[in-house]
Amino acid sequence: NAGVTQTPKFRILKIGQSMTLQCAQDMNHNYMYWYRQDPGMGLKLIYYSVGAGITDKGEVPNGYNVSRSTTEDFPLRLELAAPSQTSVYFCASSYGLAGHTDTQYFGPGTRLTVL
Amino acid sequence: DQQVKQNSPSLSVQEGRISILNCDYTNSMFDYFLWYKKYPAEGPTFLISISSIKDKNEDGRFTVFLNKSAKHLSLHIVPSQPGDSAVYFCAASEAQGGSEKLVFGKGTKLTVNP
Numbered sequence: 001n002a003g004v005t006q007t008p009k010f011r012i013l014k015i016g017q018s019m020t021l022q023c024a025q026d027m028n029h030n031y032m033y034w035y036r037q038d039p040g041m042g043l044k045l046i047y048y049s050v051g052a053g054i055t056d057k058g059e060v061p062n063g064y065n066v067s068r069s070t071t072e073d074f075p076l077r078l079e080l081a082a083p084s085q086t087s088v089y090f091c092a093s094s095y096g097l098a099g100h101t102d103t104q105y106f107g108p109g110t111r112l113t114v115l
Numbered sequence: 116d117q118q119v120k121q122n123s124p125s126l127s128v129q130e131g132r133i134s135i136l137n138c139d140y141t142n143s144m145f146d147y148f149l150w151y152k153k154y155p156a157e158g159p160t161f162l163i164s165i166s167s168i169k170d171k172n173e174d175g176r177f178t179v180f181l182n183k184s185a186k187h188l189s190l191h192i193v194p195s196q197p198g199d200s201a202v203y204f205c206a207a208s209e210a211q212g213g214s215e216k217l218v219f220g221k222g223t224k225l226t227v228n229p
Contacts, residue, residue: 004158035219042119042204042219043159058216090158103149104217106158 001026004107006091012113013081021076021110023091030096032074033058033104034066036087043090049074050096081114088112118142119207121220129228134192136223138205141186145207149217150179150190153202162203163190195227 045058146167151159
């Protein structure tokens with residue numbers, strides 16, 4: 001199993017450009033998550049999904065969009081990139097147990113710089 | 116408003132000694148707590164967790180203690196090894212509330228010196 005994979009590893013964007021961060025998992029997990037980590041800060045939840053076709057906002061959703069058309073993939077879309085979106089982005093997945101918190105498995109991250 | 120606080124940005128210990136990493140939380144609805152370990156240029160990896168119905172959970176060299184009345188938990192690593200050098204994140208969740216969301220602290224960078 002590859003686990004959780006993310007592409008690209010690094011990206012530099014100009015202000016106003018858009019891009020999609022890719023995330024895939026091969027563990028047949030139901031739940032998937034996107035986090036961002038700013039320097040010296042903890043991870044903050046952007047969006048999450050409890051299954052294909054179902055997504056919901058996390059703590060910091062502004063400026064981002066997601067979709068979940070398959071169990072395996074959970075892309076994160078940045079429209080009109082801004083310097084405040086410079087961060088490291090982590091995708092995670094978990095099996096998903098109703099009423100319980102189970103272990104989230106993280107990808108290696110995408111380091112995004114907006115200039 | 117930080118709901119999960121790790122007040123020590125860094126900790127340095129000698130190999131073989133005990134490392135104690137601390138975490139405080141403010142939300143009394145949190146009932147599940149986790150520690151994640153993160154190496155540079157990698158994603159966080161799960162280390163150990165504890166439910167609010169317990170006050171201690173042990174896994175090899177790692178033990179997590181939970182003091183609900185003080186809203187405090189700690190991670191003990193004994194004995195510490197140089198390979199333990201990493202950033203450790205405390206995270207919390209309202210599991211019984213059906214929430215899948217983890218709230219993370221800012222992390223503590225542990226350095227274990229040979």
